[in-house]
Amino acid sequence: MLSSSLEYPISFVSAGFEPLRVHLLRQNYSSIFVLVDNHTQQHCLPILEAALQGFSLIIIAIEAGEQHKNLQTCQYIWSAFMQGQADRKSVLLNLGGGVIGDMGGFCASTFKRGMDFIQLPTTLLAQVDASVGGKLGIDFEQVKNGIGLFGSPQAVFMFTDFLGTLPLMEIKSGFAEMLKHGLIDSLAHWQSLLLVSDWTSVQWQPLIEQSLQVKKQIVLQDPFEKNIRKSLNFGHTIGHVLESLSWQTTQPLLHGHAIAIGLIIECYWSTKLLELPTATLVAVRDYILSVYGKYDLIQLDLQAVGNLILQDKKNENQIIKATLLAKIGQAKINIAIPSTLIKEGLDYYINLK
Numbered sequence: 001m002l003s004s005s006l007e008y009p010i011s012f013v014s015a016g017f018e019p020l021r022v023h024l025l026r027q028n029y030s031s032i033f034v035l036v037d038n039h040t041q042q043h044c045l046p047i048l049e050a051a052l053q054g055f056s057l058i059i060i061a062i063e064a065g066e067q068h069k070n071l072q073t074c075q076y077i078w079s080a081f082m083q084g085q086a087d088r089k090s091v092l093l094n095l096g097g098g099v100i101g102d103m104g105g106f107c108a109s110t111f112k113r114g115m116d117f118i119q120l121p122t123t124l125l126a127q128v129d130a131s132v133g134g135k136l137g138i139d140f141e142q143v144k145n146g147i148g149l150f151g152s153p154q155a156v157f158m159f160t161d162f163l164g165t166l167p168l169m170e171i172k173s174g175f176a177e178m179l180k181h182g183l184i185d186s187l188a189h190w191q192s193l194l195l196v197s198d199w200t201s202v203q204w205q206p207l208i209e210q211s212l213q214v215k216k217q218i219v220l221q222d223p224f225e226k227n228i229r230k231s232l233n234f235g236h237t238i239g240h241v242l243e244s245l246s247w248q249t250t251q252p253l254l255h256g257h258a259i260a261i262g263l264i265i266e267c268y269w270s271t272k273l274l275e276l277p278t279a280t281l282v283a284v285r286d287y288i289l290s291v292y293g294k295y296d297l298i299q300l301d302l303q304a305v306g307n308l309i310l311q312d313k314k315n316e317n318q319i320i321k322a323t324l325l326a327k328i329g330q331a332k333i334n335i336a337i338p339s340t341l342i343k344e345g346l347d348y349y350i351n352l353k
């Protein structure tokens with residue numbers, strides 16, 4: 001049986017990482033590995049090393065970026081485990097964004113049939129989304145997250161100060177997942193996010209906690225995405241496809257920026273197929289455009305969108321099904337999307353002023 005998702009503690013830590021130190025001492029691991037990419041090695045590792053003085057750490061460093069979330073990098077990581085004589089009493093600390101968390105978790109879970117790992121998410125996206133929920137994996141033959149499994153870390157420790165060195169583009173990428181959580185959760189949650197305007201002075205912890213609460217509640221009810229977890233796909237049916245198409249252009253979209261466009265288009269679909277009020281669509285659209293600006297969709301191969309959506313592993317029997325909103329705080333899963341609405345939704349975005 002696959003392990004279900006949320007039996008592990010998720011805690012916020014401050015400088016000093018006391019709960020992590022206590023955890024490591026208690027577990028008495030035979031060795032401690034730390035997976036970083038070149039950015040987290042520079043910005044986050046010194047902080048972790050200072051907090052874990054007295055522990056002997058074996059650092060595994062890889063290149064940053066989604067293009068390295070592949071089998072070749074896993075081989076490198078597994079080899080580093082071998083060279084460092086990792087055994088099933090070792091632990092891997094994943095210090096990074098979703099790429100490090102997903103791939104490090106995958107490598108640890110499969111090494112000698114599974115060694116412990118701990119998530120230390122350093123991006124907003126990883127703190128509100130990727131580090132929680134048990135999905136681990138890598139990209140394979142053009143398929144994002146094509147190989148992977150559900151597996152649980154021993155613990156997740158969030159240190160919001162890491163966000164201080166994260167580029168604004170990356171902050172906004174994670175923020176789109178928070179907007180999604182707000183929209184599917186409640187009007188009050190959504191409205192609390194509208195107050196974010198000065199990106200340099202945001203108090204992240206309460207907002208992250210609120211966002212995580214949504215993800216945790218949903219994952220707890222449906223860890224393996226059989227039903228209600230699909231509501232977390234709001235904005236992703238078309239957003240994912242726009243993201244992949246943008247990689248073929250000189251203006252690739254970060255995941256959350258594509259999802260922000262997806263949220264607008266899928267709110268538009270919601271006004272057509274459910275009873276989402278047009279005023280809500282307008283409010284969502286205006287706020288998202290104020291944060292992300294407008295992206296030039298015309299440069300993408302938009303003819304391909306319909307077929308690419310159908311290839312998504314979440315669709316079955318050649319019918320496109322998406323999660324839509326009946327109102328803010330009420331997501332509905334498995335809504336069939338007529339193919340005409342795909343072009344209509346894209347046109348709606350393209351024609352926005």
Ligand SMILES: NC(=O)c1ccc[n+]([C@@H]2O[C@H](COP(=O)([O-])OP(=O)(O)OC[C@H]3O[C@@H](n4cnc5c(N)ncnc54)[C@H](O)[C@@H]3O)[C@@H](O)[C@H]2O)c1
Nearest residue numbers: 039043064097098099122123125126129130135162165166
């Ligand atoms: N498992 C899940 O449920 C889940 C959910 C959502 C996304 N994901 C996955 O997460 C990945 C995207 O995550 P991401 O956006 O965190 O990407 P990422 O890991 O590539 O990080 C984004 C960039 O920020 C840099 N960075 C990370 N922390 C930093 C810091 N504190 N200061 C400065 N730079 C820093 C990284 O080096 C990288 O260049 C995708 O592969 C996606 O499939 C997984």
Ligand SMILES: [Zn+2]
Nearest residue numbers: 177236255259
């Ligand atoms: Zn997402």
